Amino acid sequence: MKSRIVISLLLTFSLLFTVFGSVSASTVTYHPSLAHKTGKMAYEHTKYLTYTIGPRVAGTEKEAEARDYIISQFERMGYTANIQPFSYTRGGVTYQSSNVIAYKKGKSSKEIIVGAHYDSVSAGKGSDDNASGVAVMLEAAEVLKKIPTPYSIKFVAFGAEEVGLRGSNFYAGQMTEEEIENTAGMINLDSLAVGDYMYVYGSPGDKGFIRDQVLNIAQKKKLDIGTNPGLNPEYPAGTTGDWSDHAPFHRLGIPYAYFEATNWTLGNMDGYTQTEKHGGVWHTSNDTLEFxxxxxxxxxxxxxxxxxxxxxxxxxxxxxxxxxK
Structure with missing residues (x-):
């Protein structure tokens, strides 16, 4: 009987390992003072994802390692981190990935989603795209942990963005009509480190209020954040394309804001040419902190x-x- 129990437990553990990957035995800790110095904790997270983990290609052990790091950081802060596993097929091969969700209760039960993808392409180390976005999300989650917020917040780290927005598409696809109605907005963080200029974009029309609120904050706080100037008529001023994790929420009619660093005055004026000096850095071997x-x-x-x-x-x-409202 004992041997059967042991075998059963081993099979169960093997199945969990296959689905979820390994879970880190220890949590990386940081000096508490870093959480009180804006940007310092985000920099530490960026360094860890860059140097300790490196490229985090969707469906690989390195992506799972990054997921485990994010889980451990949410739990270190005092959040409960929930895993939303999903699979996808690409080129006839089925891959496993997952989203990580941490919830902060606010004064209202209405929710705002803050998301950033944690996978990367194989070129470079994904420092800009998108260790930087994950890092800013994690810092905000830590700073706000004990601060009352008007709305409840779901911090979501999306898997497998680089292979077709798989994580955000899956998350949005699982939302009920009630959940959609209860979601006041979505803020996407993608590629924040290298672009010549810092931007915030938003939904077209009167649903662009999150972008407008960020721009008001930037003006009052003297933060150097602008928005797409609209030089390319295909992307009207203040908006952007549906190429990142805000897109599935936009399709559901949920207002979004999207933080990004790039340069809309270069190339085809479509936001893809990030820097005047080196052009695009994302998806190249130059996407490293060193460079x-x-x-x-x-x-x-x-x-x-x-x-x-x-x-x-x-x-x-x-x-x-x-x-x-």
């Missing part, structure tokens, strides 16, 4: 600090000066 910090000294720290402050502020006051 970015050598070629653009101080930029990573400046961007992480600015975006972290903007995100934290908008979550602290979300809806108070907007048309959100």
């Amino acid at each position: 970015i910090e050598r070629e653009f000294p101080g930029r990573v720290e400046e961007h992480l600090t600015t975006f972290s402050q903007a995100l934290t502020e908008v979550l602290k006051f979300f809806g108070k000066t907007s048309t959100a």
Whole structure:
């Protein structure tokens, strides 16, 4: 009987390992003071995802390692981290990935989703795309842990974005009509570290109130954040394309804001050419902290600090000066 129990437990563990991957035995800890210095904790998360984990290709052990790091960080902060596993087929092969969700209760049961994808392509180390976005999300989650917020917040780390927005599509596809109605907005964080300029975009028309609130905060706090100037008529001023994790929520009619660093004045003026000096950095071997910090000294720290402050502020006051209900 004991041997059967042992075999059963081993089979169960094997199945869990196959579905979820390994779970880190220890949690990486940071000095508590970093959470009180804007951008500092985000920089540490960016470094860890860059140097300790490296490229986090969707469906691989490295993506699972990044997921486990995010889980451990949410739990270190005092959140309960829930895993939303999903599978997808690409090129006739089925892959496993997952989203990580941490919930912060606010004064209202209405929710805002804050998301960033944690996978990367194989080129480079994914420092900009998208360790930077995950890092800013994690910093905001830690800063806001004990601060009352007007809305409840779901922090979501999406898997498998680079292979077709798989994680965000799956998350949005599982939302009920009630959940959609209860979601006041979605904020997407993608590629924040290297672009020449810092931007926030938003939904077209009167649903762009989250973007507008961020721009108001940036003006009051003297943060160097602007928006798409609309030089390319295919992307009207203040908006962007549906190529990142905001897109599935936009299709559901949920208002979005999207933080990104790039340069809309270059190339086809479509936001894909990030820098005047080196063109696009994402999806290239140059997407490493070493390259970015050598070629653009101080930029990573400046961007992480600015975006972290903007995100934290908008979550602290979300809806108070907007048309959100």
